[in-house]
Amino acid sequence: MVTVDPSIALAGRLLGALIFAAAVAGKIRHRHELAGVVANYRLLPEPLAASAAWTIVGLECLVVLSLVSGVWLAAGATLAIVLLAGFALAMGINLARGRHEIDCGCFQSGLRQRLSAALVARNFLLAALLTPLLAAPAPGATALQWVDGLGAGLAAYALYQVLGELLSLRHLSAALRRRFA
Amino acid sequence: MFLVSQLMLWVAVIVLAVAVLALARQVGVLHERIAPVGALALGRGPQTGESAPRLTVRTLAGGAVEIGGPLPEGPLRLLFFVSPTCPICKSLLPTVKVFAQSERLDLLLIGDGDEDQQRQMAQRHAIELERFANAPEVGRAFQVAKLPYAVLISAAGLIVAQGLVNSREHLESLVTAYELGLRSVQEYLARRTSHSA
Numbered sequence: 001m002v003t004v005d006p007s008i009a010l011a012g013r014l015l016g017a018l019i020f021a022a023a024v025a026g027k028i029r030h031r032h033e034l035a036g037v038v039a040n041y042r043l044l045p046e047p048l049a050a051s052a053a054w055t056i057v058g059l060e061c062l063v064v065l066s067l068v069s070g071v072w073l074a075a076g077a078t079l080a081i082v083l084l085a086g087f088a089l090a091m092g093i094n095l096a097r098g099r100h101e102i103d104c105g106c107f108q109s110g111l112r113q114r115l116s117a118a119l120v121a122r123n124f125l126l127a128a129l130l131t132p133l134l135a136a137p138a139p140g141a142t143a144l145q146w147v148d149g150l151g152a153g154l155a156a157y158a159l160y161q162v163l164g165e166l167l168s169l170r171h172l173s174a175a176l177r178r179r180f181a
Numbered sequence: 182m183f184l185v186s187q188l189m190l191w192v193a194v195i196v197l198a199v200a201v202l203a204l205a206r207q208v209g210v211l212h213e214r215i216a217p218v219g220a221l222a223l224g225r226g227p228q229t230g231e232s233a234p235r236l237t238v239r240t241l242a243g244g245a246v247e248i249g250g251p252l253p254e255g256p257l258r259l260l261f262f263v264s265p266t267c268p269i270c271k272s273l274l275p276t277v278k279v280f281a282q283s284e285r286l287d288l289l290l291i292g293d294g295d296e297d298q299q300r301q302m303a304q305r306h307a308i309e310l311e312r313f314a315n316a317p318e319v320g321r322a323f324q325v326a327k328l329p330y331a332v333l334i335s336a337a338g339l340i341v342a343q344g345l346v347n348s349r350e351h352l353e354s355l356v357t358a359y360e361l362g363l364r365s366v367q368e369y370l371a372r373r374t375s376h377s378a
Contacts, residue, residue: 144184151191158198165205172212 004132006141009073010149011156012133016080017067018157019126020060026107027057037105041090042097059083067133077133084130088123091115106164113168122163129156226324229343233334234322238291241300242310246289248319250338257341257359259286260332262325265298269347270329274306276349277331284356286333293317333359 039049066076235249263270281288290313292299303313332343342355
């Protein structure tokens with residue numbers, strides 16, 4: 001059986017749990033816009049948008065629970081990867097339709113964020129970081145592995161936030177350039 | 182021993198990442214605050230470099246003032262378009278007054294609306310009635326779409342700079358544009374980027 005170093009598994013669990021918990025919190029904070037954002041993707045008939053939005057929130061909660069508790073870890077990780085790939089696909093379809101201007105629904109840092117290829121790439125990067133969780137972690141983590149795992153998970157989450165911020169800055173500076181062009 | 186050093190390293194990495202995050206956020210805040218660094222030319226009506234429309238208007242004091250054409254006195258005239266219903270205009274008025282004095286500009290406020298309210302506004306801000314004209318036709322001639330709008334006219338009667346102004350910085354940008362021989366903040370930025378490129 002393929003096993004993975006416990007520090008890598010810990011880092012992946014922490015990163016995934018933090019990202020999905022933040023996603024759930026963001027969606028709940030913006031619950032009034034949520035259905036509208038989902039409807040804006042124009043992938044589902046309008047009446048289904050609200051229930052689809054809450055289904056997504058429910059699935060994200062399951063991911064958080066699984067990654068935090070370590071119960072059904074492989075299933076939780078699979079669900080997380082499927083969700084990330086699904087979001088990437090939804091964004092990709094709308095980018096292909098030329099609908100760059102819609103809000104991505106990321107609800108990061110309260111800024112509206114438009115769709116971009118970079119967001120699609122970011123989702124695939126996250127999915128790739130979660131793949132080690134599909135393998136069973138080797139039992140018996142040492143103290144060093146705990147420190148490494150938690151440290152790497154927290155650092156990766158902070159860097160993920162930096163990435164999101166830099167992506168929205170890129171939009172702002174592009175808007176500024178256009179204004180003075 | 183090894184464990185502690187590893188822990189310290191991770192703490193350092195996380196603190197640094199958070200610091201970068203804070204900096205990136207700060208850059209975002211700056212972006213939103215300083216976006217228009219100069220009076221924004223709106224690109225309608227008589228353009229900068231053209232001669233100003235010639236009109237004669239009656240000031241609140243009763244006298245007639247000619248806009249456009251060679252100026253009788255002073256090197257530059259500043260037309261400042263205001264309205265009693267525009268809050269930014271009111272908050273900017275004291276600044277405009279001081280600015281026109283320090284730059285030796287011949288200030289003329291152009292109002293659009295109820296004459297009594299404009300008299301009150303002039304009184305409240307201690308503006309001489311000879312420097313205030315209620316003349317909607319001037320706004321139409323310059324095609325002023327947004328207030329507060331300022332137009333700088335040279336002694337020869339040419340429009341040397343104009344734009345939407347929201348702060349002293351924007352007003353200064355008009356005079357700076359005149360001194361540098363540029364038409365707008367847009368042109369300044371374009372020139373700067375082409376120099377650096």
